[in-house]
Amino acid sequence: MRERWTIALLIAVSIIALATAAPYMSQPVYGTSVLHGFARVSPFQTVNGTTATGTTATGTTATGTTATGTTATGTTATGTTASTTATGTTATGTTQTGTTATGTTVTGTTATGTTASTTTIPIVGVTVDSSPHGMGVVMVDGSPVTTPTVYSMQSGSMHTLSAVGSLSCGISCQYVFQSWSDGGGQNHTITVPNFPVSYTATYQQQYLLTIQSNAEGSVAPPTGYQNANAVIPILGTPNSGFSFVSWTGSGSGSFSGSSASATVTMNGPITETATFAPASTVQITVGSNPSSSGAIQVDGSSITTPQTFSWTPGTTHTLFATYNPPCNYNCQATFLFWTSSSIGTVNSQSITYVVPSSTETVTAVYQIIQPQATASITISSSPSGLNYIYVDGTQITTPQTFNWQRGSTHTLSASRYCGTSGCQTQFSYWQSQSVGTTNAASFTYTVPTYSETVTAYYQSSQNVPIQITEIPPGSGSLAVDGIPIIISQTFYWTAGSTHTLSAQNGNGQFVSWTAPSIGTTNANTLTYVVPSSGETVAAYYNAPAPQMLIPITITTSLTGPTVAVDGVLTTTPHTYFWAAGSQHVISVTDVNCPLGSCPFTSWTAPSIGAVYSTTITYTAPPAGEIVTANFTQATPVPEFNGVAVVVFSAWASSMYALRRRRRQS
Numbered sequence: 001m002r003e004r005w006t007i008a009l010l011i012a013v014s015i016i017a018l019a020t021a022a023p024y025m026s027q028p029v030y031g032t033s034v035l036h037g038f039a040r041v042s043p044f045q046t047v048n049g050t051t052a053t054g055t056t057a058t059g060t061t062a063t064g065t066t067a068t069g070t071t072a073t074g075t076t077a078t079g080t081t082a083s084t085t086a087t088g089t090t091a092t093g094t095t096q097t098g099t100t101a102t103g104t105t106v107t108g109t110t111a112t113g114t115t116a117s118t119t120t121i122p123i124v125g126v127t128v129d130s131s132p133h134g135m136g137v138v139m140v141d142g143s144p145v146t147t148p149t150v151y152s153m154q155s156g157s158m159h160t161l162s163a164v165g166s167l168s169c170g171i172s173c174q175y176v177f178q179s180w181s182d183g184g185g186q187n188h189t190i191t192v193p194n195f196p197v198s199y200t201a202t203y204q205q206q207y208l209l210t211i212q213s214n215a216e217g218s219v220a221p222p223t224g225y226q227n228a229n230a231v232i233p234i235l236g237t238p239n240s241g242f243s244f245v246s247w248t249g250s251g252s253g254s255f256s257g258s259s260a261s262a263t264v265t266m267n268g269p270i271t272e273t274a275t276f277a278p279a280s281t282v283q284i285t286v287g288s289n290p291s292s293s294g295a296i297q298v299d300g301s302s303i304t305t306p307q308t309f310s311w312t313p314g315t316t317h318t319l320f321a322t323y324n325p326p327c328n329y330n331c332q333a334t335f336l337f338w339t340s341s342s343i344g345t346v347n348s349q350s351i352t353y354v355v356p357s358s359t360e361t362v363t364a365v366y367q368i369i370q371p372q373a374t375a376s377i378t379i380s381s382s383p384s385g386l387n388y389i390y391v392d393g394t395q396i397t398t399p400q401t402f403n404w405q406r407g408s409t410h411t412l413s414a415s416r417y418c419g420t421s422g423c424q425t426q427f428s429y430w431q432s433q434s435v436g437t438t439n440a441a442s443f444t445y446t447v448p449t450y451s452e453t454v455t456a457y458y459q460s461s462q463n464v465p466i467q468i469t470e471i472p473p474g475s476g477s478l479a480v481d482g483i484p485i486i487i488s489q490t491f492y493w494t495a496g497s498t499h500t501l502s503a504q505n506g507n508g509q510f511v512s513w514t515a516p517s518i519g520t521t522n523a524n525t526l527t528y529v530v531p532s533s534g535e536t537v538a539a540y541y542n543a544p545a546p547q548m549l550i551p552i553t554i555t556t557s558l559t560g561p562t563v564a565v566d567g568v569l570t571t572t573p574h575t576y577f578w579a580a581g582s583q584h585v586i587s588v589t590d591v592n593c594p595l596g597s598c599p600f601t602s603w604t605a606p607s608i609g610a611v612y613s614t615t616i617t618y619t620a621p622p623a624g625e626i627v628t629a630n631f632t633q634a635t636p637v638p639e640f641n642g643v644a645v646v647v648f649s650a651w652a653s654s655m656y657a658l659r660r661r662r663r664q665s
Helices: 002-026 640-664
Strands: 032-035 038-041 061-066 076-078 099-102 110-112 123-131 134-140 143-147 149-154 158-163 166-170 173-180 187-191 197-213 217-220 224-227 231-238 242-250 261-265 270-278 282-289 293-298 301-304 307-311 316-321 332-340 344-346 350-354 360-369 374-382 389-391 394-396 400-405 409-414 426-432 436-438 442-446 452-459 463-471 476-480 489-494 498-505 510-515 519-521 525-529 535-541 549-556 562-565 568-570 574-579 583-589 600-605 609-611 615-619 625-631
Touching (some): 134 197, 158 173, 158 197, 197 217, 197 231, 231 242, 231 270, 282 293, 316 360, 374 389, 409 426, 409 452, 436 489, 463 476, 476 535, 498 510, 549 562, 562 574
Parallel strands (some): 061 099, 197 270, 282 360, 374 452, 463 535
Antiparallel strands (some): 032 038, 134 158, 158 187, 166 173, 217 231, 242 270, 282 307, 293 316, 332 344, 332 360, 374 400, 389 394, 389 409, 409 442, 426 436, 510 519, 549 574, 562 583, 583 615, 600 625
């Protein structure tokens, strides 16, 4: 009986001790969880400054109970202090005195409380900007951004700001890095403050100043980029035995004149050429018979004859005469030969002329043919047989032929609708060899020196526009269905119909026909099948005399993107032969981009640097080069923050399960 009372007493004492300690065991500090003396602070929570000192429980003595010879000594658990300090209220634990059982001493467990605290890390707005704004100007932590961009960053965090050294703003134009608003280097690291802040990369716009001369003198400054709107002095210094003649400038703010020392204002790209002359020169007059404007070229430049040059004896110059230059309506001119005292007679259109020791005139001689006084002109229409065509105000039914005085003018008019039963088409354009193509329903027609047909075309729904052209212009002669055309010329043909296109050599050597529907073919004459949609068919030529053409290769960094050159789609790589200084429009899309998305980044070439527009106006440099359209393939960015949250969640779940098992045990 006594033993039963002793056991009951021990159970009662244990229940009292547990009830007393329960409030302190189950009450967590706000924002902090206590697990066996360790503090775990939620990374997104602020502890409101409370310090909890643990509860001390002194063991209970049970009198009159005999436990056979066993002594149990209590355990002391010392708490863990978190990395930050939370100030606030101190809660002191409760002490209970236990019961002594005969022969057994039970010493209670002392638990020292845990101190936990957290400091709020502020998030501030950080603006990254550039002047000028744009994509790819600056990078944040290695990633290009479009400026301005506002970031939310933790105060005290560190990030890298980088600015590109230079970027293109067009032909012979660039922006160069100047400074960051915080005074940091072009690439530097920042530490985010605890208040909103802005970082701006400033760029200076510059234009290319090209300074050039022959070997008879020196010029300054050297060719290079200058700050926009800057006033730059230029100086030409002749070599011994030579004298300065003049500056010839082009571009806004350039200088042209006879002063060796001058200034230019960089309102845009400028080219300045200094001319020097030896102490003794001879006067060479370049002429033509008859005199002409634009028919003769000297060293690649067209002149009006006669024109006199001061040249050094022994130097060479290229003279070129157009074979059939434009003539008035009462004549036809055909080149025969070059002649002078020093060269005699040379039948070639292009000659290398060596300057003699004495003054002379070198002349391009032409044969002048007086044609017949009248020409046979047929007024036609498509479809034929229309009665709504007017010639000099008189209504006619097409076709009808007139014998008109060459050079005379006549008014040709076409009604808007074809005017015949069942004809649903509308007027589209007039076309002939001398007129080319005009969309005007009524125009003044000048009779050429030859007979021809002038046709009014009425376009139906199945007709498509096809432009026939040549590159470079003026390289040769083209014919469509056996009829020479004025270049370039647009035809409206029925889809699926066939036409004969032919190209003849002239100033240049024919290379190929090129169009999206036919690709590239090297045959001078081809049978062209009209596609279902409009396109440009171009005849390409190499070097037109006397200019030297430069090989320019257009390519892409990835296989597939579509490139258009001067409006004509082409496959890459493709090499063109262009005159130095000529301009061409090059554009690119990612229509056929492989492997999903591959966004365009830039055009690059030695002469242009990097240009970030998909369409550029490209100026052919003096030497050949490769122009590349660059693309990148998008790469998914790892979601680091998402991973961190998942890892923390898994850790929290495991710690909760561990604490629950220990309580149950």
